[in-house]
Amino acid sequence: MNKEKKGKELSKNFWIIVISVCVLLSIVILACYVAFFNREPEVVEKELDGGYVTLNYTTEVNALTILGALPTTDTVGMNSMSEGQYFDFSVDVNLSDAPKVEYEISLIKDNTTSNIPDDDIRIYLEKEESGTYTKLFGPEKFTPSKNYSSVGSELGSMVLANVKKIKSETDNYRLRIWMSEDALATGGSYSVAVDIHAVAK
16 A cells, blocks of 8 residues: 555656646746847848949940041030940949949040040040930040049049939930040041949948
């Protein structure tokens, strides 16, 4: 009888321990659940990916080359629509996480094909506004920079425009170059490539 009694007591104690452990676990789980859903909002700092700036053009190269150029007045040069006298291009700005993008349009002279002095060249840039191209830069002679710009335009290039954008959009441009009417040379060639540099802020 004593053995039977002891066995029943052991069994009873075992179930008491099991039930107590289950109750304790339930309390701990409930406490964790309440703490999780009542926690303070977590602040996550995210590094800006910036924005994307793309130069688009319909020709094979992003350059304008005048061949067999003759002295031309500014009035004629600014309005010429002859083939090879102008270069249309666009700049696509796609903002990502940055609130603003700054980009520069610059020209890089091709010294291998240019034999007209820089002082005798006229540079003129227009931007499309409401369907009409209007003056943005020039006409001025080609003047190479002596330093890199803050945006990254190269040493020796000529910066034509610095543009700040706060929304994603496309800007359309038209570039023209011609030989000045005051040039001492009677003819020649000149070539420049259009370059874009940008920085997200």
